[in-house]
Amino acid sequence: MSTTDLAAAPSPATVPAKGIAFYTPATNPGAAVDPEAKETPTLFRPLNIRDLTLKNRVMVAPMCMYSTNPDPASPFIGALTDFHVAHLGHLALKGAGLVIIEATAVQPNGRISPNDSGLWQEGTDSEQFKGLKRVVDIVHSQGGKIGIQLAHAGRKASTVAPWLASEKGVRSLKADESVFGWPKNVVGPSGGEENIWAPGGVSYWTPRELSTGEVEELVRAFAKSAELAVKAGVDIIEIHGAHGYLINEFLSPITNQRTDKYGGSFENRTRFLREVALAIRAVVPQGLPLFLRISASEWLEGQPVAAERGSWDINASIELLKILPEIGVDFLDVSSGGNHKDQKFDPHGDYQIKLAGQLRKEIRAAGATTLVGAVGLITQAEAASEIVQGADNDEAHRAESMLAGAEPRADAVLMARQFLREPDWVMNAAKKLNVHLSPPIQFGRAYLR
Structure with missing residues (x-):
């Protein structure tokens, strides 16, 4: 064909991404070109959760950015912004299988800081909904899947952004009314000065005890936020039950001294979580996965406070595993700590990975299928790959990995x-592991081999 013929021939059309409100070429970065190849590590094989398929096992864990409008008089309070579109959209562009939006409060006083994300405004015309929808659309436009972590900060609420605290030389700083804080409406399962969160000698606000009716209203608030998130197009919902925030506070006998149906026994202390999960499952599609993040241990073994009140430890987490299928939780995101100042653990190495591995082993021994995510200090490709190697959907791949001596400790990693x-972590990890991935088509020239 001559040059003239080429000029006259119709050009192949660029396929647009579907299901979004703007035009961009369809792309799917981060997917293994041959995921079923024998040499493809589990880290870059798909993960099926209910009706959702993730292209790889690398998840972006929720990260508070303290970057939304704090003014309660503004319709933009708690709404995600262009910053979040750029920040989270770029991680999808660089190939993460799942991007999870930061802890998003289901009530105004559930924010960690006045600048936190929220999703409590009614309707799909609110600025909170529209901000979320824009972030969902940018992630989907880059072939990614997106989740949202729904949360309530409990007694750890109404603090300023951490960089403001660090300017004062402390880890945290209370937010009062002058910076849109709510010192008189910080809540917890139990109230009073004995329940102030005070790490490193820095005191937070004194919490007041939630009434039984307020706890029941919170259950409805979680469900309402989940329903809105689904309407915005999110692919998964994660319940934040870790790090000393409200659900974790209810689970632990350290912070829950209630005498109503939400306190006392293990059954009562887990009731709030169970009701939240069931309420969410009732309003989201059956095929949508439900994640739960927990602190698998408070790291209080041998501490006087644990001897006095008991604590939430790995044995309590193992008991919790037994009820996850019946409340519709598909994926356990295993973290730890954050609920008492006397916690003692080695902050180096794979301490949380060991917890994830132990819980996954218990799940499989019980014949359950709940998936497990490992998080914390995962930075290297080889380490991430080793954590999940052998946790395959495909029976042949799984048997192959087991014969090679692999013992998976999780089904996915979160970072x-x-x-x-390192926003390019997925692409860089694939190169180190000798996996050929599809790049963002617009960036393809930079990834030529």
């Missing part, structure tokens, strides 16, 4: 700060 340091 947060490493993505702030």
Whole structure:
């Protein structure tokens, strides 16, 4: 064909991404070109959860950015912004299988800081909904899947952004009314000065005890936020039950001294979580996965406070595993700590990965299928790959990995700060592991081999 003929021939059309409100070429970065190849590590094989398929096992964990409008008089309070579109959209562009939006409060006083994300405004015309929809659309436009972590900060609420606290030389700083805080409406399962969160000698606000009716209203608030998130197009919902925030506070006998149906026994202390999960499952599609993040241990073994009140430890988490299928939780995101100042653990190495591995082993021994995510200090490709190797959907791949001596400790890995340091982590990890991935088509020239 001559040059003239080429000029006259119709050009192949660029296929647009579907289901979004703007035009961009369809792309699917981060997917293995041959995921079923024998040499493809589990990290870059798909993961099926209910009706959702993730293209790889690398998830962006929720990261608070403290970057929304704090003014309660503004319709934009708690709404995600262009910053979040750029921040989270870029991580999808660089190939993460799942991006989870930061802890998003289901009530105004459930924010950690006045600048936190929220999803409590009614209707799909609210600025909170529209901000969320824009973030969902940018992630979907890059072939990614997106989740949202629904949360309530409980007694750890109404603080300023951490960089403001660090300017004062402390880890945290209370937010009063002058910076849109709510010191008189910080809540917890139990109230009073004995329940102030005070890490490192820095005191938070004194919480007041939630009434039984307020707890029941919170259950409805979680469900309402989940329903809105689904309307915005999110692919998964995660319940935040870790790090000393409200659900974790209810689970632990350290912070829950209630005498109503939400306190006392293990059954009562888990009731709030169970009701939240069931309420969410009732309003989201059956095929939508439900995640739960927990602190698998408070790290209080041998501490006087645990001897006095008991604590939430790995044995309590193992008991919790037994009820996850009946409340519709598909994926357990295993973290730890954050609920008492006397916690003692080695902050180096794979301490949380060991917890994830132990819980996954218990789940499989019980014949359950709940998936497990490992998080914390995962930075290297080889380490991430080793954590999940053998946790395959495909029976042949799984048997092959087991014969090679692999013992998976999780089904997926979650990372947060490493993505702030290295947004290209997925692509870089694939190169180290000799996996051929599809790049973003617009960036393809930079990834030519």
